[in-house]
Amino acid sequence: MAEITVYTARAVRTMEPALPLAQAVAVRDGRIIEVGSLETMRPWLQAHPHKIDARFSGHVIMPGFIDPHLHPSMAALLLPMHFTTAMEWRLPWQDVPATRGHNEFLNRLKEIDLSMADAQEPLFAWGHHPIWHGEVNRQILNGISATRPMIVWHRGFHTLVVNDAALDWMGLDAAEADRHPQVNADEGRFYETGLSLAFRYFNPYTLAPKRFTGGLERLRQVVHHGGHTTIGDMAAGMFDLDMEWDALVKVLEQDDTPFRVQMIPPGTPLGGAPKDAAKLIERTMGLRQRNTHRLQFYDHVKLFADGGFYAGLMQLGLPGAIDGSIGEWMTPPEHFEAVARVYWNEGFKIHVHCSGDLGVELALDTLEKLQWERPRFDHRFTIEHFGVSTPEQVRRMAALGALASVNVYYVYELGDAYWKHKLGYERASQMARLGTLARHNIPTALHTDFTMAPALPLNSAWVAANRISENGLVMGPEERLTLDQAMRAITIDAAYVLGLEHEIGTIRAGKKADFTILEQDPYEVGAENLREIPIWGTVFEGQPFPVKAQR
Amino acid sequence: MIPVTVIGGYLGSGKTTLINALLRGGHERRLAVLVNDFGAIDIDAKLILDHDGDTISLANGCVCCTIADALGDALDKVLTMQPPPDHIVIEASGVANPARIAMYGQGWPGLRLDGIVVVADGENVQMRSEDKFVGATVRQQLAAADLLILSKLDLLSADQRDGARRWLEQQAPDGRIAMACHGDLPAAVLLGQTAVQGRRYPAQDHETAGHEAYRTVAFRTARPLDRTRLGAQIATWPSGVMRAKGLLHICDDPGHAHILQLVGRRYSLEQGPAWGDGRPVTEIVIIGTTVDLDLARLESSLLSACL
Numbered sequence: 001m002a003e004i005t006v007y008t009a010r011a012v013r014t015m016e017p018a019l020p021l022a023q024a025v026a027v028r029d030g031r032i033i034e035v036g037s038l039e040t041m042r043p044w045l046q047a048h049p050h051k052i053d054a055r056f057s058g059h060v061i062m063p064g065f066i067d068p069h070l071h072p073s074m075a076a077l078l079l080p081m082h083f084t085t086a087m088e089w090r091l092p093w094q095d096v097p098a099t100r101g102h103n104e105f106l107n108r109l110k111e112i113d114l115s116m117a118d119a120q121e122p123l124f125a126w127g128h129h130p131i132w133h134g135e136v137n138r139q140i141l142n143g144i145s146a147t148r149p150m151i152v153w154h155r156g157f158h159t160l161v162v163n164d165a166a167l168d169w170m171g172l173d174a175a176e177a178d179r180h181p182q183v184n185a186d187e188g189r190f191y192e193t194g195l196s197l198a199f200r201y202f203n204p205y206t207l208a209p210k211r212f213t214g215g216l217e218r219l220r221q222v223v224h225h226g227g228h229t230t231i232g233d234m235a236a237g238m239f240d241l242d243m244e245w246d247a248l249v250k251v252l253e254q255d256d257t258p259f260r261v262q263m264i265p266p267g268t269p270l271g272g273a274p275k276d277a278a279k280l281i282e283r284t285m286g287l288r289q290r291n292t293h294r295l296q297f298y299d300h301v302k303l304f305a306d307g308g309f310y311a312g313l314m315q316l317g318l319p320g321a322i323d324g325s326i327g328e329w330m331t332p333p334e335h336f337e338a339v340a341r342v343y344w345n346e347g348f349k350i351h352v353h354c355s356g357d358l359g360v361e362l363a364l365d366t367l368e369k370l371q372w373e374r375p376r377f378d379h380r381f382t383i384e385h386f387g388v389s390t391p392e393q394v395r396r397m398a399a400l401g402a403l404a405s406v407n408v409y410y411v412y413e414l415g416d417a418y419w420k421h422k423l424g425y426e427r428a429s430q431m432a433r434l435g436t437l438a439r440h441n442i443p444t445a446l447h448t449d450f451t452m453a454p455a456l457p458l459n460s461a462w463v464a465a466n467r468i469s470e471n472g473l474v475m476g477p478e479e480r481l482t483l484d485q486a487m488r489a490i491t492i493d494a495a496y497v498l499g500l501e502h503e504i505g506t507i508r509a510g511k512k513a514d515f516t517i518l519e520q521d522p523y524e525v526g527a528e529n530l531r532e533i534p535i536w537g538t539v540f541e542g543q544p545f546p547v548k549a550q551r
Numbered sequence: 552m553i554p555v556t557v558i559g560g561y562l563g564s565g566k567t568t569l570i571n572a573l574l575r576g577g578h579e580r581r582l583a584v585l586v587n588d589f590g591a592i593d594i595d596a597k598l599i600l601d602h603d604g605d606t607i608s609l610a611n612g613c614v615c616c617t618i619a620d621a622l623g624d625a626l627d628k629v630l631t632m633q634p635p636p637d638h639i640v641i642e643a644s645g646v647a648n649p650a651r652i653a654m655y656g657q658g659w660p661g662l663r664l665d666g667i668v669v670v671a672d673g674e675n676v677q678m679r680s681e682d683k684f685v686g687a688t689v690r691q692q693l694a695a696a697d698l699l700i701l702s703k704l705d706l707l708s709a710d711q712r713d714g715a716r717r718w719l720e721q722q723a724p725d726g727r728i729a730m731a732c733h734g735d736l737p738a739a740v741l742l743g744q745t746a747v748q749g750r751r752y753p754a755q756d757h758e759t760a761g762h763e764a765y766r767t768v769a770f771r772t773a774r775p776l777d778r779t780r781l782g783a784q785i786a787t788w789p790s791g792v793m794r795a796k797g798l799l800h801i802c803d804d805p806g807h808a809h810i811l812q813l814v815g816r817r818y819s820l821e822q823g824p825a826w827g828d829g830r831p832v833t834e835i836v837i838i839g840t841t842v843d844l845d846l847a848r849l850e851s852s853l854l855s856a857c858l
Contacts, residue, residue: 173660180658193654196623275590315684326687329646332562333684362684 004050014507027513030541064229064514065457066494069447076215085127092221102134122149138188159191170201216251229514236263258540304330306359314356349380398440409453415469435479445494461486465527515539555656559649560670565702568734576611578738583636650695666814669696698815705732727815764841774857775802791843797835
């Protein structure tokens with residue numbers, strides 16, 4: 001057995017109501033031995049060899065932060081790109097300032113172009129948004145570079161614009177591409193289904209193993225930088241399970257990776273019908289044979305109800321959308337119910353992607369049916385995302401025992417846009433209705449669905465506790481969480497949603513020694529300053545990992 | 552360019568039955584059929600030449616491929632086949648908007664959209680169109696159809712059948728409706744005629760065990776047509792006209808043949824090859840329900856579109 005290490009701190013915020021505040025935490029072999037003070041833990045220290053580590057004496061120790069829903073593989077695609085977003089992004093290798101205004105956007109592209117050493121290297125820029133940046137087109141991009149392929153991607157991923165050099169690089173004939181109803185070759189614009197035409201030429205480049213593992217390496221830094229010690233890959237294997245798994249193991253299963261990844265696979269190939277239940281279960285259970293120390297498949301599975309929230313493809317109940325658009329079903333309701341039944345009867349914990357209130361309704365109708373057929377306690381059926389919902393649905397969730405994992409960043413980034421273009425103020429201001437969830441005592445996690453929101457748990461908690469949108473308006477103050485509720489939602493309640501509350505999420509004897517080390521105390525700086533708190537780094541299974549070293 | 556027909560419709564509407572019938576052959580063309588999964592595909596084992604996991608090759612020259620998650624990849628795979636298929640059929644998923652899938656047919660290199668066929672299950676479509684979860688999806692599918700197929704008629708009484716048809720006509724006022732049970736529609740209705748030139752028949756009745764009789768008629772004239780008048784005439788054709796295809800002599804471009812493609816409510820007229828040495832002559836083949844295909848009436852309609 002190793003020596004006990006005692007970390008003393010300005011404050012240990014345990015998130016355990018039975019002992020919320022302590023001054024020291026003793027750790028051995030990756031586990032917590034005791035939390036309290038040097039005084040109270042003396043019997044342990046007298047009985048066993050130990051050392052006192054005072055490096056956090058000016059810091060605050062919290063349970064390691066948990067994001068139960070992000071997508072390492074999507075991040076690996078995106079992170080090699082240049083960020084040109086209207087919102088600020090703090091990334092380990094750079095602070096991306098908010099780019100607002102048309103000229104500022106073009107200047108930013110010029111700056112990136114000039115900063116790139118290889119004149120032939122394609123420039124992929126992510127984050128264009130017409131509301132902030134005005135329209136861009138082929139001619140405008142030609143004005144920035146006539147020689148370098150430039151690909152400017154919309155923040156919501158559904159449109160991209162290219163210059164002539166990019167068309168040449170892709171080897172795409174403009175007249176041929178223009179036949180596509182969702183390609184405007186003159187403007188260099190590919191959107192919706194037209195995107196797959198562009199991907200046909202990009203994929204060999206963007207999915208090349210070297211670029212992809214480079215992107216995962218960046219993801220590794222992002223996750224550490226945000227203060228996480230546990231994340232959930234909430235659709236593990238979304239592109240190609242074997243390719244992704246190999247890359248994940250190669251990049252993340254390393255001694256210096258300070259976090260674990262809970263792997264939650266999709267229950268079926270997207271939208272598929274469960275033809276052979278036994279085979280489906282066998283396949284999903286078989287994934288666990290791959291498990292390594294940090295990467296673990298277990299008894300959780302992901303299902304999909306309606307379309308994506310940023311893409312505007314959520315299914316809305318009455319009165320629908322301002323623009324009259326109807327959303328999509330990622331899984332036909334009949335298939336959804338059939339797949340859910342297969343996993344429910346096998347004892348799985350089911351997570352359901354639900355963007356709109358009709359998506360939530362489908363998940364709850366299904367849960368109610370399954371509860372009737374085969375009652376289960378402590379089933380952890382979780383509504384994921386929770387963009388639009390009704391108060392009655394929350395009450396029903398409480399009655400049925402459902403949990404929530406919420407992307408509250410929608411309020412910050414989409415609050416204004418969805419007020420004006422999609423939902424109207426009443427529903428837009430009540431997106432991600434966390435306050436109602438709290439009033440019904442529903443265990444609720446915050447997640448980022450990264451790259452749908454910055455992978456910064458303190459930022460998510462800040463949005464949850466303040467509900468301030470990017471234009472500074474408070475959206476739906478009654479739906480705010482208290483500071484403590486928000487902190488629980490990135491620690492113990494997130495652990496609960498992942499089914500790991502006995503191992504992580506609070507600081508108490510017996511749990512894993514996963515800590516996030518803060519330079520200020522959230523309970524002292526208050527809700528309004530949460531996102532400004534500097535993060536020293538993390539302790540993962542007893543071992544300290546400062547973030548500064550990476551900068 | 553290879554024509555693409557999209558077959559849409561909600562789960563259980565009868566898409567797979569139609570596709571199974573097409574794969575059995577008897578239509579003298581090599582089809583590539585893209586389906587969401589092989590689950591319900593029913594192919595006589597004797598017909599199967601090869602099965603490599605996501606592609607089944609058949610002795611009659613047809614292939615059936617799974618789309619998995621990537622329609623573009625599946626299309627690319629089909630496009631590299633040697634020899635290339637004559638026609639591609641895409642089965643849209645039960646909750647897809649077929650108009651969205653059809654954009655691949657319109658925009659993918661080497662392909663052109665033939666039309667959107669949507670199957671409506673005569674027994675359930677009305678109820679589904681009011682379902683709280685999928686009602687809007689079903690109505691959107693029906694509205695996207697160039698050609699509607701009312702299926703499962705064998706499960707309905709004559710009154711129910713008429714009621715279903717009338718209801719469907721209201722949902723898609725300009726869509727043409729074909730009636731079917733067990734996928735017993737002539738392939739020419741679903742996919743169009745295989746060739747235009749060289750056919751010389753006043754009328755040809757199709758063998759079908761279905762609810763309606765179908766007939767093909769051909770029309771020929773050396774007089775040039777006016778494109779505006781032609782459009783106006785097509786709008787007057789009876790709803791039983793399912794498809795038309797032809798090489799046309801158009802007065803404002805006498806040097807080139809023009810290709811007419813009509814699928815239900817959709818038609819296009821595009822410049823084709825130069826007439827060359829041959830004298831320009833218009834030939835059109837029309838297929839539709841026998842009751843509606845009055846040769847004399849169609850002939851006079853086309854003649855009034857001539858100069």
